[in-house]
Amino acid sequence: MHLDHSHDGPSAVSADAHRPDGTRRALRVGLGGPVGSGKTATVAALCRALRDRLSIAVVTNDIYTREDAEFLLRNAVLPPERIQAVETGACPHTAIRDDISANLEAVEDLEDAVGPLDLILVESGGDNLTATFSKGLVDAQIFVIDVAGGDDIPRKGGPGVTTADLLVVNKTDLAPYVGSDLERMARDAKEQRGELPVVFTSLTGQDGVAPVADWIRARLADWAA
Amino acid sequence: MRRSALLVLADGRFPAGGHAHSGGAEAAVKAGRITDAAGLAAFCRGRLHTTGLTSAALAAAAALGHDPYELDRAADARTPSLALRSAARKLGRQMTRAARATWPCAELDALAAAFPRGTHQPVVLGLAARAAGLGPEDAAHCVVYETVSGPASAAVRLLSLDPFQATAVLARLAPEMDQVAERAAAAARQGIDHLPAASAPLLDIAAEQHAAWPVRLFAS
Numbered sequence A: 001m002h003l004d005h006s007h008d009g010p011s012a013v014s015a016d017a018h019r020p021d022g023t024r025r026a027l028r029v030g031l032g033g034p035v036g037s038g039k040t041a042t043v044a045a046l047c048r049a050l051r052d053r054l055s056i057a058v059v060t061n062d063i064y065t066r067e068d069a070e071f072l073l074r075n076a077v078l079p080p081e082r083i084q085a086v087e088t089g090a091c092p093h094t095a096i097r098d099d100i101s102a103n104l105e106a107v108e109d110l111e112d113a114v115g116p117l118d119l120i121l122v123e124s125g126g127d128n129l130t131a132t133f134s135k136g137l138v139d140a141q142i143f144v145i146d147v148a149g150g151d152d153i154p155r156k157g158g159p160g161v162t163t164a165d166l167l168v169v170n171k172t173d174l175a176p177y178v179g180s181d182l183e184r185m186a187r188d189a190k191e192q193r194g195e196l197p198v199v200f201t202s203l204t205g206q207d208g209v210a211p212v213a214d215w216i217r218a219r220l221a222d223w224a225a
Numbered sequence B: 001m002r003r004s005a006l007l008v009l010a011d012g013r014f015p016a017g018g019h020a021h022s023g024g025a026e027a028a029v030k031a032g033r034i035t036d037a038a039g040l041a042a043f044c045r046g047r048l049h050t051t052g053l054t055s056a057a058l059a060a061a062a063a064l065g066h067d068p069y070e071l072d073r074a075a076d077a078r079t080p081s082l083a084l085r086s087a088a089r090k091l092g093r094q095m096t097r098a099a100r101a102t103w104p105c106a107e108l109d110a111l112a113a114a115f116p117r118g119t120h121q122p123v124v125l126g127l128a129a130r131a132a133g134l135g136p137e138d139a140a141h142c143v144v145y146e147t148v149s150g151p152a153s154a155a156v157r158l159l160s161l162d163p164f165q166a167t168a169v170l171a172r173l174a175p176e177m178d179q180v181a182e183r184a185a186a187a188a189r190q191g192i193d194h195l196p197a198a199s200a201p202l203l204d205i206a207a208e209q210h211a212a213w214p215v216r217l218f219a220s
């Protein structure tokens, strides 16, 4: 029985903002959202936009083994040793929220192998609108939806839409073809989220990820401050 | 009597990574060996009396305070499949993290320092039980229960099996689980050289094949 033992050993406290040597660890940002909304495309574009200035790594949580990790590898957005896939037993939201142990392991392994890192992006395989990341795993979370999934998703709300630190409405290039009303989506999102930020992106365009990259740069500045 | 601590440790929601593993059920489902509740019961019974007994005894021995290094080697020697040794260490590392956050103590800190890549999960579970003030029988019961509850919840996801039927399978196995846990703890009390070495070759072979699948839902 050692319940009163004071405890500060390395890797025991998952949300600890410092490395064992006292330096500030990498900022960890989660990306969640429905299937196919563009999470992996956003991660890939962020890596391309930020990798020259920042040391970045990615953890993917797939429903099937390694799908997203393999996409990132094929597209060579980062060297392979900077990408780790976590297997989720068909339940990515369990691995990012209820039992984050495998993700924390992946994050630590990346820091050990290629660190020190500035930024770790953690993607959750899409499963539903209620998936959110544990605060023990990430410091901030981005929820990615798209205009093609229906323009009433912001109105429907759910924990991802209402509480994510950044809401990304992706694939605006498709809005005319699927009859999505972007202004209505912006109004509904504002209603659900109050002051929390919302950005609209189209990753098919030149530097389409810029609004998300800018937001990440601002979070990194806060983190380092 | 520390029954409530036992429930915390045995809870399927204890955040130590078990949810991503099927205990061989995914491979058995694909091979057509589990198709319904009866198949699940047969699979669980086989697992219980083989790797369940062996793992439970390792956990009981750790709970008794046997040397984790020796138990690590004993576990390696009892796990011929590389895929299963890797899975056991991975889960052991996750269990170490969860246990240290849940029942902080010097013994678990020392274990984490000695095995940064993890030792076998039952060994860690035994030490976690010890840190929680539990005994070898408790540790053995936890392992025995997760030996069968893991495949059962995986089968519910893989086969859309009726969850009531799957839970009834577990309930019917309960008396056998008790017997296996008692045997495991009794063996552990006799010392490391008396630990059982029961195994199920088909589980080992299927685990090796499963690890090579390009697409799968569970890690093992």
Ligand SMILES: Nc1nc2c(ncn2[C@@H]2O[C@H](COP(=O)(O)OP(=O)(O)OP(=O)(O)O)[C@@H](O)[C@H]2O)c(=O)[nH]1
Binding pocket: A033, A034, A035, A036, A037, A038, A039, A040, A041, A042, A068, A124, A125, A126, A127, A170, A171, A172, A173, A174, A201, A202, A203, A204
């Ligand atoms: N037109 C258009 N297509 C896009 C855009 N962003 C992503 N896509 C495409 O949408 C599809 C799905 O994108 P992914 O990035 O794989 O989506 P995801 O959210 O990671 O999907 P899961 O991981 O399966 O949940 C791919 O074919 C992308 O090329 C966009 O802004 N516009």
Ligand SMILES: [Mg+2]
Binding pocket: A039, A040, A041, A068, A123, A125, A126
């Ligand atoms: Mg993806």
